[in-house]
Amino acid sequence: MTGAPLLQITGLRHAYGDKQVLSLDSWQLLSGKHQLLLGPSGSGKTTLLGILSGLLSPTDGVIEALGKPFDPMSLSDLSNFRARNFGFVFQDHHLVSSLTVEENLRLAQHLAGLSEDSDWENQLFDRLGLSNLRKSKPASLSHGEAQRAAIARAAITRPKLLLADEPTSALDDENTHKVMELLKALSDQAGSTMLVASHDSRLKPFFDQTLALSKPEGPTA
Amino acid sequence: MMPYLLKLTWANLISRPLASWLTVATLAAAVALISILLQFSAHTSNRLARDLAGVDLVIGAKGSPLQLILSSLLHIDIPTGNIPLSDAQKIMRDPLTEVAVPLALGDSFRGFRIVGTTPGFIELYETKVAEGSVWTEPQQVVIGAQVSKQLGMKIGQKFFGGHGLSFSDADLAQHEHAAYEVVGILEPKASIIDRLVITSVDSVWHAHEEPGADGADHDEHEQHGENEDHDDEHEHHDEHDHSGEEAHLEEHDKDEHHGEHDHPENEARLDEHEHEHQNDEHHDGEHEHHDKGEHILSDLLTMSAKGKAVTALLVQYSTPIAAVRMPRAINDQPGLQAASPALEITRLYNLSAGLMDAGKVLAVIMTLIGGLSIFVAVSNAAVHKTYDIALLRAMGAKPRDVFLQQICEGIIVSSFAGILGIGLAHSLLMLAANIYAPLAVFGLNGSQFFAAEGYLLTGTVLVGIVAVIWPALNSYKVDPMLLLKGVR
Numbered sequence: 001m002t003g004a005p006l007l008q009i010t011g012l013r014h015a016y017g018d019k020q021v022l023s024l025d026s027w028q029l030l031s032g033k034h035q036l037l038l039g040p041s042g043s044g045k046t047t048l049l050g051i052l053s054g055l056l057s058p059t060d061g062v063i064e065a066l067g068k069p070f071d072p073m074s075l076s077d078l079s080n081f082r083a084r085n086f087g088f089v090f091q092d093h094h095l096v097s098s099l100t101v102e103e104n105l106r107l108a109q110h111l112a113g114l115s116e117d118s119d120w121e122n123q124l125f126d127r128l129g130l131s132n133l134r135k136s137k138p139a140s141l142s143h144g145e146a147q148r149a150a151i152a153r154a155a156i157t158r159p160k161l162l163l164a165d166e167p168t169s170a171l172d173d174e175n176t177h178k179v180m181e182l183l184k185a186l187s188d189q190a191g192s193t194m195l196v197a198s199h200d201s202r203l204k205p206f207f208d209q210t211l212a213l214s215k216p217e218g219p220t221a
Numbered sequence: 222m223m224p225y226l227l228k229l230t231w232a233n234l235i236s237r238p239l240a241s242w243l244t245v246a247t248l249a250a251a252v253a254l255i256s257i258l259l260q261f262s263a264h265t266s267n268r269l270a271r272d273l274a275g276v277d278l279v280i281g282a283k284g285s286p287l288q289l290i291l292s293s294l295l296h297i298d299i300p301t302g303n304i305p306l307s308d309a310q311k312i313m314r315d316p317l318t319e320v321a322v323p324l325a326l327g328d329s330f331r332g333f334r335i336v337g338t339t340p341g342f343i344e345l346y347e348t349k350v351a352e353g354s355v356w357t358e359p360q361q362v363v364i365g366a367q368v369s370k371q372l373g374m375k376i377g378q379k380f381f382g383g384h385g386l387s388f389s390d391a392d393l394a395q396h397e398h399a400a401y402e403v404v405g406i407l408e409p410k411a412s413i414i415d416r417l418v419i420t421s422v423d424s425v426w427h428a429h430e431e432p433g434a435d436g437a438d439h440d441e442h443e444q445h446g447e448n449e450d451h452d453d454e455h456e457h458h459d460e461h462d463h464s465g466e467e468a469h470l471e472e473h474d475k476d477e478h479h480g481e482h483d484h485p486e487n488e489a490r491l492d493e494h495e496h497e498h499q500n501d502e503h504h505d506g507e508h509e510h511h512d513k514g515e516h517i518l519s520d521l522l523t524m525s526a527k528g529k530a531v532t533a534l535l536v537q538y539s540t541p542i543a544a545v546r547m548p549r550a551i552n553d554q555p556g557l558q559a560a561s562p563a564l565e566i567t568r569l570y571n572l573s574a575g576l577m578d579a580g581k582v583l584a585v586i587m588t589l590i591g592g593l594s595i596f597v598a599v600s601n602a603a604v605h606k607t608y609d610i611a612l613l614r615a616m617g618a619k620p621r622d623v624f625l626q627q628i629c630e631g632i633i634v635s636s637f638a639g640i641l642g643i644g645l646a647h648s649l650l651m652l653a654a655n656i657y658a659p660l661a662v663f664g665l666n667g668s669q670f671f672a673a674e675g676y677l678l679t680g681t682v683l684v685g686i687v688a689v690i691w692p693a694l695n696s697y698k699v700d701p702m703l704l705l706k707g708v709r
Contacts, residue, residue: 046705055615055701076619083617090704094612098236099229110225111617137236165705 005064006031006161006193007052012061014047022047024061027211031160034187034194036203039213045197046165048213052195053086053163054078066160083111087154087192089164089183093146095138101149102134105156112157124152127186147179155186162192168200180206226622230629237602244598245638248591252642252681253649255584256674258577260650263671268664269295271412273562274345274535277544280304280312280551281533286560287568293324293533294562296334296413297663300326304557306521306529312551313522317543318536320345323521325425326532328382333368335382335401335418337425337531339521343407345535346414352376353405359423359518363405367415378403382418382428399428411664422531423519588684595634595688599627603692607699614701627693628686635685639678 007029014022022044029035029052037045050056051063054070063070066085070078087108095104105124109116125131128148138146147167154162167183168176184206187194196203204210234241272295281289282302291298306323313321322345325337336342340355343363353376355363364374374380379400401420409415521531538544544561551559603610610623650667654660 050702050705053615055705076621079614079617079619081617082615086617088615088704090612090615092608092704094608094704096229096609096612097606098232098609103228103232107225107229107613108616111613 004031006066008064010062012058014051014058029195031193033208035209035211036207037197037211037213038201040199040215043213043215045213049163049165049197054082084113085160087157087159087162089150089154089167091166091169093150095146095149097138100135100137101130104153108153108156114157121156124155128152151183155190158190159192162187162194164196166198167196168203176202226626226629230626230633233602233630234633240598244594244634245641247594248635248638249642249645251584251587251591252639253645254587255677256643256646258580258584259673259677260671261665263673264665269566275537276535276562277538278536278547279533279560279562280536281558283556283558286558287565289560290562290565300532303530303532306531307526308557309531309534310522310526312534317539317547319539320537322535323422323531324533325422328384328428330380330382330418331372333416333418335420337420337422342419346410346412348407348410348414350405351408356404356421359421359427360399360401361404362401362418362420363407364403365407365415365417366409368418369406374403376403421518422521592684592688595631595685599630599689600692603696610696610699611701611704614699615704620697624693624697627689627696631685631689632682635682639681643674
């Protein structure tokens with residue numbers, strides 16, 4: 001399904017103290033249209049990702065997700081909304097360190113209020129080559145395994161929006177291609193729309209749309 | 222969410238086993254110490270109330286009044302000596318006396334004290350015979366529930382007593398001429414009476430007469446019978462002269478079973494030839510050829526008191542004024558002392574108060590250390606798990622959930638420490654009661670749980686909660702944006 005706005009921004013401004021770091025008059029992410037937030041370090045893409053995911057309140061502006069503005073939502077409502085609709089892949093592939101890979105996935109399902117989906121879980125483990133690592137703790141995983149586990153954790157709830165922050169930083173071309181193909185394929189399979197923040201222009205071909213962010217002058221679409 | 226919150230908390234705890242166990246152990250040690258003090262205190266007050274059995278005054282030989290109370294009521298010390306029966310009789314007849322129960326102490330069977338007394342002793346402890354009946358003849362005994370349970374003794378079983386509170390079978394051969402027979406078992410009362418072997422005063426007198434001896438007092442005996450020659454052959458003494466025992470004999474004469482026979486109490490014998498010197502074997506009625514007179518119990522109030530003695534007298538007043546008059550009057554008499562259980566127990570409390578206070582202070586310090594230990598452990602864990610907490614928040618966990626998860630950690634650690642500590646305290650007391658007899662006699666064996674320990678467990682959990690409030694608040698405030706900032 002494409003076309004309906006998944007995320008929408010109107011008159012967004014964000015500043016840290018006196019320093020304005022982000023200004024975006026209007027922007028939207030359509031459902032099914034994967035989009036790349038591309039920009040160099042300091043261009044505000046991480047701040048934008050935080051604002052769009054509801055983790056950061058903007059200085060000014062209106063953010064709507066699935067037609068609902070974030071503003072009037074309580075912290076608790078916003079947490080629920082995030083758990084049910086968003087999946088995250090962070091740059092450092094964070095996983096809950098005291099839980100196994102499998103338990104990390106189950107935690108995401110529980111937080112989203114979903115019951116365990118064994119079929120989908122098995123598919124993810126098979127697809128990501130994690131079947132033998134289900135009972136492993138994050139500390140015992142390699143960098144690549146941890147990244148794949150983080151992708152599985154993000155996809156397990158079949159989120160409407162899959163957010164990724166610098167998923168290919170420090171990867172060579174071959175691995176970048178593999179990771180992006182995997183993310184795209186899993187997003188499509190899960191029915192998720194991908195929004196990725198990156199400084200890596202190699203990723204552009206994997207997306208339907210790109211929002212280019214620049215440092216001081218503000219964004220240009 | 223709650224089950225997963227608990228699962229996550231448990232996972233956090235076992236992910237750092239050493240820190241978690243050290244925290245639990247520190248707090249558990251404090252809880253164990255407090256539990257022991259609580260058990261001691263609660264048991265002491267409960268047990269003393271039962272053991273003192275409403276006795277207002279204990280009258281015995283001059284000496285330490287505390288020793289008199291400990292030996293006559295709590296049965297954990299040796300008696301101060303004996304008092305003449307004639308003096309005891311005067312007190313028994315005193316109008317200020319409502320109840321006066323005589324005690325003849327000195328022997329034991331395998332660590333359980335043998336008490337020569339009257340059936341009034343059983344009434345004093347508000348218990349009754351659960352199996353069999355109260356003695357009706359000398360050498361018959363009623364045993365407490367613990368005696369029966371621990372020694373596996375049953376009705377009809379015979380045994381010999383030994384001097385003092387001996388545990389050795391070798392000591393039990395000291396009264397081979399005076400075997401006891403179990404005729405009744407008392408119902409459990411959770412008081413000292415559970416650990417006593419109760420019989421008539423005649424039985425104890427008889428046990429302390431040496432066969433063939435001239436009846437002189439024996440130093441090693443705490444209780445001494447009348448000084449007569451003994452006749453091991455058990456002849457009948459139809460025409461004996463028993464000067465000085467008229468009252469006693471008169472009583473015997475009243476007994477319809479033995480109308481014309483004079484039977485001094487120390488004639489009661491078992492035919493030693495029928496014994497194989499085994500202490501507690503069953504005898505299938507082979508000793509049924511005693512003199513008829515052996516079956517008569519003396520009336521201690523009216524019998525001739527000449528040469529007779531008892532160890533102590535447990536007195537209940539007939540009127541409150543007796544509390545003022547009686548102790549003074551008795552203490553004025555040579556050889557007698559009156560000890561008030563209430564006063565002496567208070568004195569005992571005061572003597573041990575310093576030790577108890579020191580224990581309490583130590584326990585409080587240990588609890589604080591235990592609480593601090595939880596605080597440090599959870600705070601450290603929270604710092605190390607800041608990214609986990611931020612991740613939970615990013616994944617949709619509410620700040621409240623993150624806060625509760627930390628509180629859960631404090632509750633789990635402190636509950637575990639509380640249960641472990643209380644369990645440890647009871648185990649230690651059970652072990653101690655097995656190797657230190659006075660604890661067993663006192664009934665402090667760790668088998669009983671007190672309401673105060675429920676409060677202790679609650680208090681321990683509260684300490685755990687208080688200790689984690691600060692790290693929990695810090696967790697509550699963790700900003701999930703730090704995951705996107707990528708700073709580790």
